[in-house]
Amino acid sequence: MLNDLTIATAAERLRRGELSAVDLTRAALDRIAATEPALNAFLTVTADAALTAAADADAALKRGAAAGPLTGIPIAVKDVIATRGVRTTAASKILEGFVPSYDATVTRRLRDAGAVIVGKVNCDEFAMGSSNENSAYGLTRNPWDLARVPGGSSGGSAASVAAGQALAALGTDTGGSIRLPAAYTGIVGLKPTYGRVSRFGVIAYASSLDQVGPLTRDVTDAALLLGVLAGHDPRDSTSVDRPVPDYAAAIAGGVAGARGLRIALPREYFAAGLQPDVERAVRAATDVLRDAGAALHEASLPHTEYGVACYYILAPAEASSNLARYDGIRYGLRAPSTGGLLDLYRDTREAGFGREVKRRIMLGTYVLSSGYYDAYYLKAQKVRTLIRRDFERVFADADVIVTPVAPTTAFRIGEKTADPLAMYLSDVLTIGVNLAGLPAIVVPCGLDHAGMPIGLQIVGPPFGEEAVLRAACAFEAATDWHALRPPDVAGREAPR
């Protein structure tokens, strides 16, 4: 089936002329039409633009022109990433009908590489959430089990790739938002080093943590997409001016890539609270890596337990400021308000933001307010430094760190919505990576007793994407977990 192809195989067949981009795009659009009633992964499907882009791609392929690495490949883009001329809402009512006049740098890079953008995918509102239940446009369902969440906040991105609606998707990861849904839906998700990929045009949640990355079917595709996305952008002052390595070369060794790899296993990440199936699968995965020639040792990241608290101070602080621009004055929603200016702001923000967004804005406003700044924000910054140093110490004698992604597999819809704190704990194993600005990949490494996917997280030092990809590729080459697909949900309706 066309929808099961990886980017690498599809690109090869396109180049050989065995497949047309229009056919591939049509297959994706058909798949979207058939599965959306069950999944609700898309907020906007850009069918016409996609078919036009696909026809252009076919023409380019026919000319034999220097085709881009993604020429003719259908890709979905998370709705917090600006797409010129295409509605971009961050899954929020407050950006209802907002059509940017600009492309995010990552969108531009996709287009320049020849990709066919099939639409904008659902997410937690402003990327705030761990379950994709916070979208103003309805939740997205996990294709493995429609009663479960796909993980957040890039849940739409993950579901679309897992269900064959697109060959890959872009997500953003602030506290685990690429890796958690990748793990919950059995695909590969890569969060690059902070500064590796431009944030220009990415609707900010927490600027010092956000990073764009790919969600794909395998590690090869993740490497391919990272190569397209990475690189210095003069329009983003936090983007790092540093050459982009040849990521394809980094994974060329396949299973042999694990040979001599020094892998640290942080004991705090295997602590109590881990679902037994998850722990078993991750331990088994580390055995696979050892068998392939990696050297494993235990390590400690002693400040891990402060990660969630630290994150839920810093991220809301930045969010409260980043979201101040949505005031009903210039674009998006404006609430009908008969009062003065303050009423207009209040009524617009009251009507436009969802519960979780409001919760975080209030948290952030509180921790930044005078009198509390030192006790919360400043303290959290210090903790962040300690967490970063923990990782530095471990990477002094390790190439990568291997951990579980989440304490559990995908949970049931509604299970944690009433308990924000329980929800926040879903991120406990991913947040440290963001606080330290590190690269990390998630690859499928098993199924639990209910048949839900389990992910393996491989973390690297800053700009250690090559090591991370090498380890992930070695694991993938030694196992078949990445070849598993969820049941076909085409033609099904969302359960009530």
Added chain:
Amino acid sequence: MSLRLGNYESVIGLEVHAELLTASKIFCGCSAAFGAPPNRHTCPVCLGMPGMLPVLNRRVVEFAVRAGLATHCRIAPVSRWARKNYFYPDLCKGYQISQYELPICEAGWIDVPLEDGTKRVRLTRIHMEEDTGKNIHDAHGSASLVDFNRSGVPLLEIVSEPDMTWPAEAGAYLRTLRSILQYLQICDGNMEEGSFRCDANCSVRPRNTMALGTKIEIKNMNSFRAVERAIAYELERQVRVLEEGGTLVQETRLWDPDREETRAMRSKESAHDYRYFPDPDLPPLVVSASFVEDVRRSLPELPDARRARFVSVLGLPEYDAEVLTARRDVADYFEAVVTAHPNAKAASNWVMGDILRLVREQKLDDAPVIERWPVTAAHLGALIALIDGGTISGKIAKTVFEEMLACGDAPAAIVERTGLVQVSDEGPIVAAIDQVLAANGAKVEEYRGGKDKLFGFFVGQVMKATGGKANPGLVNALLKKKLAGS
């Protein structure tokens, strides 16, 4: 202006916002030019659209360092950008990017010339920030519009220590500071257009006490005069409140120039918690020592140094040097005149007298007048040369100058065209003297009898008889001889 503070003394500190003369805005490539149609100079970045990020304009840093060095500040090797959060329609991101706890310049000072000497005013800090847009309320009150042309234009905020005590000192400080910024060519200093704005912090306390009184901030003053009057009003008001047994609350007050009084802003507007925190979109700003040295080397001669040079090298009186160096454009013009004809005192008299008078009359106080001035420095130099060479008298020169103002021609051409050449032949002058003495026989007798004062009368009559063209030196000499009885 007399100030009645009774048993109280006053403490004044000033915060100045100076808009920088960079070609582009601080965080995007849009033009920073003044006066374009609304929202012409905007882009997604300076409109704060979703996903947009700031990229620092290096030139702004250079300007800030220039200002810091010229005011003896310490330049911070690492400074930081902060967000100042508040809601207002002209603030498109909901926060202003500024510097807070780590500004680029700290701990400087400037020497302010006062009538009775010089006063050193310390500067707490100078930091960079972006300007906001501007709300425009339509006359019917039915709509408010926003113009974002100024949004993202770079500003320096220059904060003084509370080192001033009198309104006039505050005025002198502002004039000196503006002059320095103009010399550095980083701000045009135009208060009316808002490119040089000032807020004043004032308090009063019983004489000879140490603790500062309740600080009150005054905003909305758009001329030097307004600053001085607003501060004077406010200090007297504070004393009045205290003497009547009242208490002052820390607040922000607006100067109302029509009613000549300050009034409290609504408390909602002033009760802000800006929730400053480091801007995560901008890395810390690192300024290398070599960058600072490069800027230091490129600094122009500043008013203090120029004043001293005018006195020591050009031999000008202190007062002249002070007046001429207050504005860089005036001083430049004066120096160009001296280059054209090296009579510094004469040039000084012309620039301080005729030229600055016209500047004042035409209310060109804030504009770079000299660039648009019809009388070029070369022409003024040539005019002085004509006087010094005896071609025209000082009196004729005034007429020629008026003509130069009107048509912009060279003085020699005007003299030739109008025949205003000085008469230096003895013949016609002697004839005129003879005529005047004959017509005033009685006065001649009085003069010869010892009434020396009449000499001026005779000079005047002779000048009149020659249509003002007679060489005054010659008139003097010949008259003396004639009156002496030869």
